[in-house]
Amino acid sequence: MSRTNTEHFTAIYDFLQNKRADETTLADVLELAEISARSMQRFYEDMDSAVYRELREIAGYIESLKREIGALKANEIKTSRIPAAGQELSAVCKATEAATNTIMECAEAVMAADSREPAAYKALIEEQMMIIFEACSFQDITGQRISKVVETLQLIDERVSRFAKAIAARENSGHSSEAESAREERKRRLLLNGPQLNGPETSQSEVDAMFP
Amino acid sequence: MAVDLTMPVLVVDDYNTMIRIIRNLLKQIGFQDIDDAADGTAALGKMREKRYGLVISDWNMEPMTGYELLKEVRLDPGLSKTPFIMVTAESKTENVIAAKKAGVNNYIVKPFNAQTLQSKIEAVFGD
Numbered sequence: 001m002s003r004t005n006t007e008h009f010t011a012i013y014d015f016l017q018n019k020r021a022d023e024t025t026l027a028d029v030l031e032l033a034e035i036s037a038r039s040m041q042r043f044y045e046d047m048d049s050a051v052y053r054e055l056r057e058i059a060g061y062i063e064s065l066k067r068e069i070g071a072l073k074a075n076e077i078k079t080s081r082i083p084a085a086g087q088e089l090s091a092v093c094k095a096t097e098a099a100t101n102t103i104m105e106c107a108e109a110v111m112a113a114d115s116r117e118p119a120a121y122k123a124l125i126e127e128q129m130m131i132i133f134e135a136c137s138f139q140d141i142t143g144q145r146i147s148k149v150v151e152t153l154q155l156i157d158e159r160v161s162r163f164a165k166a167i168a169a170r171e172n173s174g175h176s177s178e179a180e181s182a183r184e185e186r187k188r189r190l191l192l193n194g195p196q197l198n199g200p201e202t203s204q205s206e207v208d209a210m211f212p
Numbered sequence: 213m214a215v216d217l218t219m220p221v222l223v224v225d226d227y228n229t230m231i232r233i234i235r236n237l238l239k240q241i242g243f244q245d246i247d248d249a250a251d252g253t254a255a256l257g258k259m260r261e262k263r264y265g266l267v268i269s270d271w272n273m274e275p276m277t278g279y280e281l282l283k284e285v286r287l288d289p290g291l292s293k294t295p296f297i298m299v300t301a302e303s304k305t306e307n308v309i310a311a312k313k314a315g316v317n318n319y320i321v322k323p324f325n326a327q328t329l330q331s332k333i334e335a336v337f338g339d
Contacts, residue, residue, distance in 0.1 A: 097229060100229050101229070101232075104229070104232055104233070104236070107236070108236065111236075111240075190277050190279055190280065191271075191279065191302065191304070191306060191307050191310055192271075192272055192277070192302070193302055193304045193306075193307065194272065194301065194302070195301040195303070195322075196303055196304070200301075200303035200321045201303045201304050201305065202303050202304065202305050202308055202321065203303075203321070204320070204321050204324070204328060206305075207308050207319050207320075207321055210308055210309075210312060210319075211312070211317075211318050211319065211335070
């Protein structure tokens with residue numbers, strides 16, 4: 001408590017010391033109220049300015065958070081970017097599957113072809129080879145689709161990184177949902193590691209050595 | 213190849229393309245009786261209805277993986293002796309060790325070729 005406030009309370013104390021209860025008038029009560037109000041004024045002023053500073057800092061933080069959330073464009077990511085990327089990947093799967101089926105159909109047709117008539121056999125082989133060449137054109141389009149998905153992932157990475165930096169985000173341990181936790185537990189328990197990025201971690205010859 | 217080519221073979225994979233590839237390779241080897249299933253649960257159902265001479269299974273499938281199928285097969289007295297080859301992109305050493313411990317007869321890492329498939333089948337049947 002400040003020295004000024006102590007002086008005010010001393011004034012109240014002196015006032016009460018010099019007054020007897022039966023002598024107290026309305027003017028005395030008003031004077032006492034005025035002294036009391038003055039004594040509390042500085043306290044409230046001090047408190048107000050501290051609280052005001054705190055509130056201004058909080059308001060500034062909220063304002064910057066709003067700016068960063070706006071820059072994140074979470075709704076755009078959720079409603080536009082991610083669905084579009086999903087559609088691109090789905091189209092890639094369909095195109096590769098269709099091309100693979102076409103190529104396998106050609107291979108099966110060639111395998112089943114009757115080679116006893118050379119001219120007809122040659123014509124069939126040439127026809128099937130042309131279909132295989134055409135089917136392989138999927139690679140160009142799927143390459144472009146995958147580039148679009150990579151671009152989306154980079155954009156999300158940039159926005160999320162900026163947001164995390166702006167709010168000084170700290171990583172929580174564990175998983176964000178029960179479903180994620182269950183997926184990770186299943187992967188760990190059933191050794192679902194998936195294909196390795198740079199080819200098989202254990203080569204076929206290394207595997208063979210384990211099955212003598 | 214002294215392998216009995218008349219024995220029924222069950223191919224288990226959740227990708228039709230891979231089933232088709234393996235089916236064609238098996239036909240080239242000489243197998244004719246080839247069935248397929250899209251996951252471990254479906255495979256187990258088929259194995260309990262028909263006696264297969266060989267199971268060729270992928271690892272990563274849902275709901276039942278090839279690894280779980282292998283363990284179920286080895287626990288079932290009526291199926292436990294069925295030769296089982298894993299054909300998978302799971303190439304970590306821990307996967308190979310776990311499959312071997314669970315009783316797999318051989319292990320093929322994807323991508324693979326016809327020669328590898330044939331040689332592993334021959335190895336399983338002791339040729």
